[in-house]
Amino acid sequence: MSTSVYFQGLGLCASLIMAIGAQNAHVLRMGLxxxxxxxxxxxxIVLDCILITLGVAGMGKLIEDTPLLLAITRWGGAAFLVWYGLRAWRSALSSNQLDARGAPALDRRTAIITVLTLSLLNPHVYLDTVLLVGSIGGQQAPDSRPAFVLGAWTASALWFISLGFGARLLAPLFARPLAWRILDGLIGAVMLLIAALLVI
Structure with a gap:
C-alpha cells in the first residue's frame, strides 16, 4: 500500500468533512x-465509505458530466437546507422544545431517518465526497486507488467518532438552555448560508 497516497486521501477527506454542515451539526446535537x-x-461512516468508493470508481465523473443530475443535486439540496435551517431557528425561539439536556427526545427510528435524510439530501455530500474526492481519487494509478480510498475512510471514521463521542465534553456548557438556543441559531444561519451559496 502506498503510504503517501493513503495520507493524501486521509488529508483531503478530513479537510472537507470538518466543515460545519447539516450532517455534522446533527451528529454534534445527538452527541450533546x-x-x-x-x-x-x-x-x-457507512454512507461516507460507500459514496467515497463510488466516487473513486467513477460516479463522480458521471454526475459531473450530467447537467440534470447536478441541477437536481443543487436545487433539491438547497430547498432541504432552507427547511432545516428554518427548523433550527424555530427550535432556537421555542423554549418548550428544550428538555433537561437541551434537545427533544427522538426515538431510534426517527433518529435513523433523520440522519439518513440529512446525509443523502445534503448536496455537499455529493459535491465534496463524490465529485471532489472521487475525481482526485480517480486520478490515482489503479493500484494506488485502494490506499486513497482507505485513507478517506479513515478520516471519515475518526471524525464522526470524535464528534459524536467528544461532544459530551461540551455538556457542561450546554446544560443551560441559552447555549442550545445559540447553537440552533448558528446552525440555522449556516444552513441558510450554504443554501444561498448553492444557488448563486
Missing amino acids: ARQHVVPTIAIC
Missing part, C-alpha cells in the same frame, strides 16, 4: 444530547 449516538455515527 446523548441520543442514539452509535447508530448516528455508524450511518454517517
Whole structure:
C-alpha cells in the first residue's frame, strides 16, 4: 500500500468533512444530547465509505458530466437546507422544545431517518465526497486507488467518532438552555448560508 497516497486521501477527506454542515451539526446535537449516538455515527461512516468508493470508481465523473443530475443535486439540496435551517431557528425561539439536556427526545427510528435524510439530501455530500474526492481519487494509478480510498475512510471514521463521542465534553456548557438556543441559531444561519451559496 502506498503510504503517501493513503495520507493524501486521509488529508483531503478530513479537510472537507470538518466543515460545519447539516450532517455534522446533527451528529454534534445527538452527541450533546446523548441520543442514539452509535447508530448516528455508524450511518454517517457507512454512507461516507460507500459514496467515497463510488466516487473513486467513477460516479463522480458521471454526475459531473450530467447537467440534470447536478441541477437536481443543487436545487433539491438547497430547498432541504432552507427547511432545516428554518427548523433550527424555530427550535432556537421555542423554549418548550428544550428538555433537561437541551434537545427533544427522538426515538431510534426517527433518529435513523433523520440522519439518513440529512446525509443523502445534503448536496455537499455529493459535491465534496463524490465529485471532489472521487475525481482526485480517480486520478490515482489503479493500484494506488485502494490506499486513497482507505485513507478517506479513515478520516471519515475518526471524525464522526470524535464528534459524536467528544461532544459530551461540551455538556457542561450546554446544560443551560441559552447555549442550545445559540447553537440552533448558528446552525440555522449556516444552513441558510450554504443554501444561498448553492444557488448563486
